[in-house]
Amino acid sequence: MAIMLTAEQMRYTKATNAYVIKNPEQITNEFTITEEAVAANTLNLGETKKIADLKEYLKDFDMTAINSDDLRKVARRLFDNEMIDIHAFAIFAEGNLASGADGRPTDTDVKFNAIALFNERLEDYNDFLENNPADVKEDTLRWRRGMIDANHAIGALTYFVNSSRSDLKIHERA
Template identity: 40%
Template sequence: MNVKITSPIMSKQADAYVIKNPKETQNAHTITNTDEAARILNVSGEASINELKNFLKGYDLTSISTNELAKIGSKLQESGLIDRGVAAQFVSGNMACDSNGQQTDKDVKFNAIAMFNQMLTENQDYARANPASAAQDSFKYVTQALLGANKVTNALSYFAHSSQNNLSVSERA
């Protein structure tokens, strides 16, 4: 006797990530100086910093779309300034998907600084409540990617909003 077991097709649809504090512009990862921002992005020299700053003109990490964030993430990964995990967080954007798992709402603006900080906080809360899950390599990878996304968005925001024309990095170690 052959028994066929069927299950309903699961939708891959997901609404955009809900940001609880969409006006957040500062958090524990806020960058306050050029040296710190340059260190996080592993960029050095005035020419490199000015090139990055020029690339970021017109971008506001507190009001950015998935398309824009993906463009920034791809460029930074190609340049070797961020790793694959952080780039994946950027490309995922607001995480809105249709029933086939294809990204939607890619031009809807959201606050990436607030979103990544909230995602990291929720991830850390989950880790405290579920230490066995948190010990898994995949969980650790996501946590590192979220931490990196927080640091990078704040460093990018610093460079994008810096009022200084000359963003030279101190060569003293």
């Protein structure tokens, strides 16, 4: 059971509710990838073995029904293999954004649609920056870039998770 805090309670605690996804059924958006070469390029995967290893690792994950714990595991794998940068890693690691009074993540086992979550968070952040131009600074733009990169990465991951081919290869043209 999730407990929703009121605005008054939120002023006295580090606790935050999970991000409320407006369209939890969303499985495609502008970051959806439909070509293996694009997916591989997005994650800096140039070798067939790296692609096969990633696909094998991802076989037990579904980006439309993943929890914060698993999303962090995927993020760590991507970051350790230099497929995403630290800013995109942070977006992944935040999971559904739920935290307790001590500031630590909560509800880490609750599944959610990461595709919709990342896309909606980016849309909300874009709206925030548009409505608050005084807050547009180098750091906020870097954070926005991390959100964009995380959306691209989740699109690539979704492609690999859903790919029916086990022999993914990048077609190179000389």
